Amino acid sequence: MNKKLFVGFGLTALVGMAHAQMMTFTVVGDRLQYRNVATVESNTEFETFTGRSSAVSGTLKFDPTKKTGSGKIMIDMKSIDTGIPSRNDHMNGEMWLNTTKYPTATFETTSVKFVKGEDYRATGKFTMRGVTKTMTVPVKVRYRAASEAVTKAGFAGNVVQIIAKFDIKLSDFGVKIPAVAEGKVSNNVSLNVSAYATTK
Amino acid sequence: MKWALIVIAALAAITLVASFPVEAQYASKSKLVQRVQQDPGAELFGDAGTPIGSPQQMIIEDPKAYLGSKDEAGAELVSEGYLKENGIYPLQLQTVRYVVSNIRYAGIAALLFSLLGFWLINRKQRP
Numbered sequence: 335m336n337k338k339l340f341v342g343f344g345l346t347a348l349v350g351m352a353h354a355q356m357m358t359f360t361v362v363g364d365r366l367q368y369r370n371v372a373t374v375e376s377n378t379e380f381e382t383f384t385g386r387s388s389a390v391s392g393t394l395k396f397d398p399t400k401k402t403g404s405g406k407i408m409i410d411m412k413s414i415d416t417g418i419p420s421r422n423d424h425m426n427g428e429m430w431l432n433t434t435k436y437p438t439a440t441f442e443t444t445s446v447k448f449v450k451g452e453d454y455r456a457t458g459k460f461t462m463r464g465v466t467k468t469m470t471v472p473v474k475v476r477y478r479a480a481s482e483a484v485t486k487a488g489f490a491g492n493v494v495q496i497i498a499k500f501d502i503k504l505s506d507f508g509v510k511i512p513a514v515a516e517g518k519v520s521n522n523v524s525l526n527v528s529a530y531a532t533t534k
Numbered sequence: 535m536k537w538a539l540i541v542i543a544a545l546a547a548i549t550l551v552a553s554f555p556v557e558a559q560y561a562s563k564s565k566l567v568q569r570v571q572q573d574p575g576a577e578l579f580g581d582a583g584t585p586i587g588s589p590q591q592m593i594i595e596d597p598k599a600y601l602g603s604k605d606e607a608g609a610e611l612v613s614e615g616y617l618k619e620n621g622i623y624p625l626q627l628q629t630v631r632y633v634v635s636n637i638r639y640a641g642i643a644a645l646l647f648s649l650l651g652f653w654l655i656n657r658k659q660r661p
Contacts, residue, residue, distance in 0.1 A: 366575070368571075368573070369571075369573045369574075369575040369576075369584070371571060371584045371585075371586060373586060373587055375587050375588060377588075379628065379632050380628070380629060380632045381626050381628060381629045381632075382587070382588070382590055382626060382628065384569075384586060384587035386586055386587075417623055418623075476579050478578060478579070483578060484578065486574070487574040487575055487577065487578040488574050488575070489575070489578070493578070495575065495579050524588070526585075526587075528584045528585075530575050
């Protein structure tokens, strides 16, 4: 009897472990890349402008049962579109994001803590314009196991959506706002990332 | 000289007075909107779309841009795809207010300049 119970518990544990495995997800690209949204928002008295890119890439590890994971996300800074071509040119310039020299911004986690529901706090290294800062940012991680609905939505395998929002100071990353742009561009900007990643 | 000052003062007064209904007109047309990108990915996770930026008080007069629903903060959802396809770069109420307040400052400055001019002319004309 005891032996049977032991085997039963062992099997249950094995099944649990199988479900609790860490999965590797890759941020969607190609035809699905447009679904990724990375925005940078500057709010001044004059206007709030949003620069937007879909060129998000990276890999994530996530265990939906243990609610833990890690990841590295990259944004192609050159592809950020503010809606005004001349402003895009300025933003890519040496004085601003200098995207020729620093084409990507990267966030790489060092630890991820589960908060509640779909909410996590990710601590990691954020690199932009050649400057790296350690930051802790709130992240929402939403998981859907492979299903008909997932396939219908155009994804293959299991899928996660990560949503992160955090604020940075441009001056912390070597950007000096020229006098002519003061009042039109804020030193404090919000970065938002919404990206989908799949296991296939 | 006096006539020039009268014209400046009159224009400044008209500008100042007119700035209030102009601002009110734009404010009445504006709505708190959240631009969203609609795609099947967002639908899979139960969202009307992926937010683009934060909710803003904007003037979007094309009714087709509105999706007919609101977000949790009460902002009207607007299709980013529609705005892009139709080359609409929405006017923000904060930009209108910024421009109007600068025009008011200029109007007040012109009015003060005119009053100062009148005072100097009157002072010179005293016996």
